[in-house]
Amino acid sequence: xxxxxxxxxxxxxxxxxxxxxxxxxxxxxxxxxxxxxxxxxxxxxxxxxxxxxxxxxxxxxxxxxxxxxxxxxxxxxxxxxxxxxxxxxxxxxxxxxxxxxxxxxxxxxxxxxxxxxxxxxxxxxxxxxxxxxxxxxxxxxxxxxxxxxxxxxxxxxxxxxxxxxxxxxxxxxxxxxxxxxxxxxxxxxxxxxxxxxxxxxxxxxxxxxxxxxxxxxxxxxxxxxxxxxxxxxxxxxxxxxxxxxxxxxxxxxxxxxxxxxxxxxxxxxxxxxxxxxxxxxxxx
Numbered sequence: 001x002x003x004x005x006x007x008x009x010x011x012x013x014x015x016x017x018x019x020x021x022x023x024x025x026x027x028x029x030x031x032x033x034x035x036x037x038x039x040x041x042x043x044x045x046x047x048x049x050x051x052x053x054x055x056x057x058x059x060x061x062x063x064x065x066x067x068x069x070x071x072x073x074x075x076x077x078x079x080x081x082x083x084x085x086x087x088x089x090x091x092x093x094x095x096x097x098x099x100x101x102x103x104x105x106x107x108x109x110x111x112x113x114x115x116x117x118x119x120x121x122x123x124x125x126x127x128x129x130x131x132x133x134x135x136x137x138x139x140x141x142x143x144x145x146x147x148x149x150x151x152x153x154x155x156x157x158x159x160x161x162x163x164x165x166x167x168x169x170x171x172x173x174x175x176x177x178x179x180x181x182x183x184x185x186x187x188x189x190x191x192x193x194x195x196x197x198x199x200x201x202x203x204x205x206x207x208x209x210x211x212x213x214x215x216x217x218x219x220x221x222x223x224x225x226x227x228x229x230x231x232x233x234x235x236x237x238x239x240x241x242x243x244x245x246x247x248x249x250x251x252x253x254x255x256x257x258x259x260x261x262x263x264x265x266x267x268x269x270x271x272x273x274x275x276x277x278x279x280x281x282x283x284x
Contacts, residue, residue: 008037018044018052026050028258030080032073034058035100035168036115039236043097046090046254053080053258059114059127060168060237063100066179067259083258088179090254091163091235094246098235099255101167101174104225104246105158106138106189111234124169135198140191141231146224147186157189157197159225161248167237174217175207182252183219190214223248 008014014031018041021029031041032055042052055076056064067086070076093102101107113130140157162174162185174185192200192214203212210217225231225246233240 008033012040014040015044017041018050021045022048022050028053028080030055030077032057035060035062035236036238038063039098039238042090042099042255045256046097046251049256051085051256051258053083055080058168059124062166062168063164063236065166065168066100066164066177067257069259079260080258083260085256086180086259087253087256089163089182090251091161091184091248092251093161093235093248094233094240094242096235096238096240097251097254098161098163099179100164100236101160101162102233102235102248103158103160104143104231104233105141105156106134107158107160107167107173108232108234108239109134109138111237112232112239115237115239127169132198135201136194141227144224144226145188146226147218147220148222154188155191157191158187159189160187161185161220161223162187163250171204172207173204173209175209176217180253181219182250183221184223184248184250186218186220186223188216188218190216221250 006017008017014037018029022045028051029041029045030053031038035058038054045052054064054067054069055073056069056071061071069079088099091098091102110130113134114127117126138157140155142153142155143159144151144153145159160173162177163179165175165177166172173187177185187209200212203209209215226244228244230241230243231246233242233246
Protein backbone atom coordinates (compact mmCIF):
# COMPACT_ATOMS: atom_id res chain seq x y z
CA UNK A 1 0.00 0.00 0.00
CA UNK A 2 1.22 3.50 -0.82
CA UNK A 3 -0.14 6.84 0.32
CA UNK A 4 0.36 10.53 -0.34
CA UNK A 5 -0.32 13.43 2.05
CA UNK A 6 -1.37 16.84 0.73
CA UNK A 7 -2.17 20.06 2.58
CA UNK A 8 -4.85 22.27 1.07
CA UNK A 9 -3.64 25.74 0.19
CA UNK A 10 -6.85 27.61 -0.59
CA UNK A 11 -10.56 27.26 -1.20
CA UNK A 12 -11.17 24.76 -3.97
CA UNK A 13 -7.86 22.96 -3.53
CA UNK A 14 -9.48 19.95 -1.80
CA UNK A 15 -11.70 19.57 -4.86
CA UNK A 16 -8.68 19.58 -7.17
CA UNK A 17 -6.82 17.00 -5.09
CA UNK A 18 -9.85 14.71 -4.89
CA UNK A 19 -10.53 15.01 -8.63
CA UNK A 20 -6.95 14.02 -9.39
CA UNK A 21 -7.31 11.03 -7.06
CA UNK A 22 -10.51 9.91 -8.75
CA UNK A 23 -8.92 10.26 -12.20
CA UNK A 24 -6.07 8.05 -11.01
CA UNK A 25 -8.56 5.43 -9.71
CA UNK A 26 -7.29 5.85 -6.16
CA UNK A 27 -9.02 3.47 -3.76
CA UNK A 28 -9.37 5.83 -0.81
CA UNK A 29 -9.28 9.57 -0.10
CA UNK A 30 -9.10 10.60 3.56
CA UNK A 31 -10.18 14.15 4.33
CA UNK A 32 -9.14 15.76 7.61
CA UNK A 33 -11.29 18.84 7.98
CA UNK A 34 -14.75 20.28 8.42
CA UNK A 35 -17.95 20.07 6.42
CA UNK A 36 -16.72 22.57 3.80
CA UNK A 37 -13.54 20.64 3.01
CA UNK A 38 -15.49 17.37 2.97
CA UNK A 39 -18.04 18.95 0.61
CA UNK A 40 -15.28 19.98 -1.82
CA UNK A 41 -13.63 16.57 -1.88
CA UNK A 42 -16.89 14.63 -1.96
CA UNK A 43 -18.20 16.70 -4.87
CA UNK A 44 -15.17 15.69 -6.94
CA UNK A 45 -15.70 12.00 -6.10
CA UNK A 46 -19.37 11.75 -7.10
CA UNK A 47 -19.87 8.78 -9.42
CA UNK A 48 -16.29 7.56 -9.03
CA UNK A 49 -14.98 4.29 -7.59
CA UNK A 50 -12.95 6.16 -4.95
CA UNK A 51 -14.13 5.92 -1.34
CA UNK A 52 -14.18 8.96 0.94
CA UNK A 53 -13.19 8.69 4.62
CA UNK A 54 -13.53 11.48 7.17
CA UNK A 55 -11.46 12.73 10.07
CA UNK A 56 -13.84 15.40 11.40
CA UNK A 57 -12.18 18.55 12.71
CA UNK A 58 -14.65 21.32 11.90
CA UNK A 59 -17.12 23.32 13.96
CA UNK A 60 -20.24 21.33 13.11
CA UNK A 61 -19.21 17.99 11.55
CA UNK A 62 -22.78 17.24 10.49
CA UNK A 63 -22.01 14.54 7.93
CA UNK A 64 -19.61 12.82 10.32
CA UNK A 65 -22.39 12.70 12.89
CA UNK A 66 -24.77 11.14 10.37
CA UNK A 67 -22.19 8.50 9.46
CA UNK A 68 -21.23 7.77 13.04
CA UNK A 69 -17.61 8.78 12.44
CA UNK A 70 -15.76 9.21 15.76
CA UNK A 71 -14.44 12.65 16.65
CA UNK A 72 -11.20 11.20 18.00
CA UNK A 73 -8.61 11.46 15.16
CA UNK A 74 -6.92 8.15 15.97
CA UNK A 75 -10.25 6.29 15.96
CA UNK A 76 -11.37 8.04 12.77
CA UNK A 77 -8.11 7.17 11.02
CA UNK A 78 -8.40 3.53 12.07
CA UNK A 79 -11.94 3.53 10.69
CA UNK A 80 -10.70 4.96 7.38
CA UNK A 81 -8.52 1.91 6.82
CA UNK A 82 -10.53 -0.84 8.49
CA UNK A 83 -14.18 0.22 8.22
CA UNK A 84 -16.94 -0.87 5.88
CA UNK A 85 -17.89 0.94 2.67
CA UNK A 86 -21.36 2.38 2.18
CA UNK A 87 -22.86 4.32 -0.74
CA UNK A 88 -24.84 7.46 0.07
CA UNK A 89 -26.88 9.94 -1.95
CA UNK A 90 -25.93 13.49 -2.85
CA UNK A 91 -28.10 16.54 -3.21
CA UNK A 92 -27.65 19.30 -5.77
CA UNK A 93 -28.68 22.89 -5.01
CA UNK A 94 -28.01 25.66 -7.53
CA UNK A 95 -25.71 23.22 -9.39
CA UNK A 96 -23.59 22.71 -6.25
CA UNK A 97 -23.43 19.31 -4.52
CA UNK A 98 -24.12 18.63 -0.86
CA UNK A 99 -24.08 15.49 1.24
CA UNK A 100 -25.57 16.64 4.52
CA UNK A 101 -27.86 19.69 4.45
CA UNK A 102 -28.54 22.63 2.12
CA UNK A 103 -30.96 25.45 2.61
CA UNK A 104 -32.37 28.87 1.84
CA UNK A 105 -33.19 31.56 4.37
CA UNK A 106 -32.14 31.84 8.01
CA UNK A 107 -29.66 28.95 8.04
CA UNK A 108 -28.01 30.35 4.92
CA UNK A 109 -27.65 33.75 6.63
CA UNK A 110 -26.01 32.12 9.65
CA UNK A 111 -23.70 30.12 7.38
CA UNK A 112 -22.57 33.26 5.54
CA UNK A 113 -21.85 35.22 8.70
CA UNK A 114 -20.06 32.28 10.28
CA UNK A 115 -17.86 31.80 7.21
CA UNK A 116 -16.93 35.48 7.27
CA UNK A 117 -15.13 34.89 10.55
CA UNK A 118 -11.41 34.40 10.14
CA UNK A 119 -9.45 31.25 10.90
CA UNK A 120 -9.21 30.65 14.63
CA UNK A 121 -12.46 32.55 15.29
CA UNK A 122 -14.87 29.70 14.64
CA UNK A 123 -16.15 26.83 16.74
CA UNK A 124 -19.48 25.85 18.26
CA UNK A 125 -20.03 28.93 20.43
CA UNK A 126 -19.70 31.56 17.66
CA UNK A 127 -22.15 29.50 15.59
CA UNK A 128 -24.68 29.56 18.45
CA UNK A 129 -24.07 33.27 19.13
CA UNK A 130 -24.68 34.20 15.49
CA UNK A 131 -27.83 32.09 15.47
CA UNK A 132 -29.23 33.84 18.53
CA UNK A 133 -28.40 37.31 17.21
CA UNK A 134 -29.85 36.69 13.75
CA UNK A 135 -32.85 34.91 15.23
CA UNK A 136 -33.81 38.23 16.79
CA UNK A 137 -33.72 40.21 13.56
CA UNK A 138 -34.00 37.93 10.53
CA UNK A 139 -36.97 38.81 8.29
CA UNK A 140 -38.75 35.97 6.52
CA UNK A 141 -39.15 36.24 2.74
CA UNK A 142 -41.99 35.33 0.39
CA UNK A 143 -41.24 32.33 -1.81
CA UNK A 144 -42.95 30.19 -4.38
CA UNK A 145 -41.95 26.66 -3.44
CA UNK A 146 -42.48 23.68 -5.72
CA UNK A 147 -41.94 20.23 -4.21
CA UNK A 148 -42.14 17.35 -6.69
CA UNK A 149 -44.40 19.42 -8.93
CA UNK A 150 -46.72 20.75 -6.19
CA UNK A 151 -46.57 24.54 -6.04
CA UNK A 152 -47.29 26.77 -3.01
CA UNK A 153 -46.65 30.33 -1.91
CA UNK A 154 -45.09 30.64 1.55
CA UNK A 155 -43.51 33.18 3.85
CA UNK A 156 -40.62 31.11 5.12
CA UNK A 157 -38.06 31.54 7.87
CA UNK A 158 -36.02 28.79 6.23
CA UNK A 159 -36.37 25.98 3.71
CA UNK A 160 -33.92 23.14 4.31
CA UNK A 161 -33.18 20.03 2.24
CA UNK A 162 -31.59 17.29 4.31
CA UNK A 163 -29.71 14.19 3.31
CA UNK A 164 -28.20 13.88 6.79
CA UNK A 165 -29.94 14.61 10.07
CA UNK A 166 -28.25 17.59 11.68
CA UNK A 167 -26.41 20.81 10.94
CA UNK A 168 -23.86 19.78 13.55
CA UNK A 169 -23.43 20.22 17.33
CA UNK A 170 -26.64 18.23 17.81
CA UNK A 171 -29.00 20.63 15.97
CA UNK A 172 -31.23 18.09 14.19
CA UNK A 173 -33.29 19.75 11.47
CA UNK A 174 -34.31 16.42 9.89
CA UNK A 175 -34.16 13.64 12.50
CA UNK A 176 -35.81 11.12 10.16
CA UNK A 177 -33.50 11.73 7.18
CA UNK A 178 -31.66 8.78 5.65
CA UNK A 179 -28.46 9.08 3.66
CA UNK A 180 -29.29 6.38 1.13
CA UNK A 181 -33.07 6.41 0.55
CA UNK A 182 -33.04 8.35 -2.74
CA UNK A 183 -34.96 11.24 -1.16
CA UNK A 184 -34.26 14.59 0.49
CA UNK A 185 -36.16 15.56 3.62
CA UNK A 186 -37.57 19.02 2.85
CA UNK A 187 -38.28 21.04 6.00
CA UNK A 188 -40.27 24.25 5.63
CA UNK A 189 -40.27 26.56 8.65
CA UNK A 190 -42.85 29.28 8.13
CA UNK A 191 -42.72 32.77 9.61
CA UNK A 192 -42.95 32.91 13.40
CA UNK A 193 -42.77 35.89 15.80
CA UNK A 194 -39.40 36.25 17.52
CA UNK A 195 -40.29 34.68 20.88
CA UNK A 196 -41.99 31.77 19.18
CA UNK A 197 -38.86 31.18 17.10
CA UNK A 198 -36.72 30.66 20.17
CA UNK A 199 -39.35 28.55 21.92
CA UNK A 200 -39.71 26.28 18.88
CA UNK A 201 -35.91 26.08 18.48
CA UNK A 202 -35.85 23.57 21.34
CA UNK A 203 -37.11 21.00 18.86
CA UNK A 204 -33.69 21.08 17.16
CA UNK A 205 -32.05 19.64 20.26
CA UNK A 206 -34.93 17.27 20.97
CA UNK A 207 -35.04 15.84 17.44
CA UNK A 208 -38.75 16.70 17.12
CA UNK A 209 -38.73 19.45 14.49
CA UNK A 210 -41.38 17.57 12.52
CA UNK A 211 -43.75 18.10 15.47
CA UNK A 212 -43.21 21.85 15.83
CA UNK A 213 -45.85 24.39 14.90
CA UNK A 214 -45.61 26.04 11.47
CA UNK A 215 -43.16 23.34 10.31
CA UNK A 216 -43.90 21.11 7.33
CA UNK A 217 -41.73 18.14 6.38
CA UNK A 218 -41.84 16.09 3.21
CA UNK A 219 -39.59 13.67 1.34
CA UNK A 220 -38.85 14.83 -2.21
CA UNK A 221 -36.64 14.12 -5.20
CA UNK A 222 -36.71 17.62 -6.67
CA UNK A 223 -37.72 21.14 -5.76
CA UNK A 224 -37.73 24.70 -7.06
CA UNK A 225 -37.52 27.83 -4.89
CA UNK A 226 -38.46 31.17 -6.44
CA UNK A 227 -38.57 34.75 -5.22
CA UNK A 228 -38.02 38.22 -6.61
CA UNK A 229 -34.37 39.15 -6.20
CA UNK A 230 -31.36 37.55 -4.54
CA UNK A 231 -31.57 34.46 -2.33
CA UNK A 232 -28.95 33.44 0.18
CA UNK A 233 -28.38 29.69 0.23
CA UNK A 234 -25.83 27.24 1.57
CA UNK A 235 -24.63 23.73 0.76
CA UNK A 236 -23.13 21.91 3.75
CA UNK A 237 -22.60 25.28 5.40
CA UNK A 238 -20.84 26.84 2.41
CA UNK A 239 -22.71 30.04 1.41
CA UNK A 240 -23.84 31.27 -1.98
CA UNK A 241 -26.29 33.70 -3.61
CA UNK A 242 -28.62 33.15 -6.58
CA UNK A 243 -31.26 35.39 -8.08
CA UNK A 244 -34.94 34.59 -8.56
CA UNK A 245 -34.79 30.78 -8.84
CA UNK A 246 -32.95 27.83 -7.28
CA UNK A 247 -33.38 24.20 -8.31
CA UNK A 248 -32.76 21.26 -5.98
CA UNK A 249 -32.52 17.55 -6.79
CA UNK A 250 -31.23 14.25 -5.46
CA UNK A 251 -28.52 12.05 -6.99
CA UNK A 252 -29.02 8.52 -5.59
CA UNK A 253 -26.04 6.31 -4.70
CA UNK A 254 -23.58 9.07 -5.57
CA UNK A 255 -20.67 8.67 -3.16
CA UNK A 256 -18.83 5.82 -1.45
CA UNK A 257 -17.97 6.54 2.18
CA UNK A 258 -16.28 4.67 5.01
CA UNK A 259 -18.28 3.74 8.12
CA UNK A 260 -17.79 1.37 11.03
CA UNK A 261 -19.35 -2.03 10.63
CA UNK A 262 -21.25 -1.44 13.87
CA UNK A 263 -22.41 1.99 12.68
CA UNK A 264 -23.53 0.51 9.39
CA UNK A 265 -25.74 -1.98 11.24
CA UNK A 266 -27.06 0.76 13.51
CA UNK A 267 -27.82 3.04 10.57
CA UNK A 268 -29.80 0.30 8.84
CA UNK A 269 -31.78 -0.26 12.03
CA UNK A 270 -32.39 3.46 12.42
CA UNK A 271 -33.57 3.69 8.81
CA UNK A 272 -36.29 1.13 9.48
CA UNK A 273 -37.27 2.85 12.73
CA UNK A 274 -37.32 6.19 10.91
CA UNK A 275 -39.67 4.84 8.25
CA UNK A 276 -41.97 3.47 10.96
CA UNK A 277 -41.94 6.78 12.83
CA UNK A 278 -42.58 8.72 9.62
CA UNK A 279 -45.51 6.47 8.78
CA UNK A 280 -47.02 6.99 12.24
CA UNK A 281 -46.53 10.74 11.95
CA UNK A 282 -48.25 10.87 8.57
CA UNK A 283 -51.11 8.73 9.88
CA UNK A 284 -51.51 11.07 12.85
